[in-house]
Amino acid sequence: MKGMKPFQPDEATDAEVAAEAAAFGPLAQAVRELADAALRSTVDAATAREATARIQEVTARLAADQLPGSYGVRYRPDGQGRPWGNAVIGLRNPIAPPLDPVREGERSEGRISADFDLGAVYEGPPGLVHGGVVSLILDQMLGQAAGSGGRPGMTGTLTIVYRQGTPLGPLRAEAWIDRSEGIKTWAKGHIVGPDGITAEAEGVFILPRWARELIEKRGPDAATPAYYE
Template identity: 40%
Template sequence: MEAAVRTEVAPEELRHVAKEARRLTDRLAERSREVTELPAVDDLLGRVRMYNPVIGEGHPAAPPITFSHDGDEVTGHYTLGSMHEGPPSFSHGGMTALFLDQALGHAASAAGRPGVTTDLTVRYRRPVPLGVPLRIWSKAVERDGSRTLVRGVITTAAEPDVTLVESEGRFLTLNRSQLERMFSHLADGQMSPGSIHD
């Protein structure tokens, strides 16, 4: 995808490449799943989501991102490319929110409180640059019943004390009944309260 949004080839070559891409797409579509089915390569209990738009190794827009855990703190390192662009040479604000939502969800899980996002507040302090190594950090800071408050920030890796974006999110840990209602289409054994975190 990065090559597609950065290319400067002639229009005729673009048409040729688009035709080839359609042929490849048709090949992939020969065996596809319904949107309500889990990909065969996913392992929810093992936290593998191959096509997740942030951490999925099989998702074309997901940057290579590595999360590490230190207790209930989560730190990720990644670099955004042109496919994530909003203003010229900077990240789109929606992409920034997407990455924060993922990191905050990881922190809720690391604190033993996996859940789904119920609220997400994002404050943009400075533009997030493309092509620069970034650091995303998050930590669960408060628990209230089945809800967990998580805070996070994005900085550059070179200047971890200079906040570019900060965020706060609330995550709801689903009970068995809520899981069954929300994910009734999944097979038994694919879901547990601990398998939902993003």
């Protein structure tokens, strides 16, 4: 796809992957907690300014040695992606909650679920999750359901129907493959809050050309990447 970086193999060993997760997973989590505190803090202006300066120092140290661009997705030799930069599920991405969807049932159904908690930084209307954050999470869940069922693709169309406000706090998301035809897969899903379903989604996911070529090259029996975003 236009603008997309070329397929990027993951050359890290298992031990290197584990070491990166152990060092940078907690770093991302610390930034998540800082983001929440920075938003909700009522300290005086001098304390806020001092905090700003200390954060800038840490940023300078971390940025002294960094990737030239975005994190991208590294693909393991078995075809599985390591999407640690992903805005929803990325282990290393501080704006990702992050979700950790688990597969349920038969692979062909592509059924997945995730339990997660959304705090103050995900707010839209007072006390509620931003309607666009609801769509962000459902886009990821539906795309990942398609991939989990062996039908990975990029979002073609996404429709969200909002049934009630989604309160900040503990939530659950579920998604599954509804049907598929050629390179298109239709997935559905919803978010469940304390008072039931808050929003429902349907999306069409389309296998991009570069992924089709890759799958052809590898043969139909090779594992496919679970998702492309």
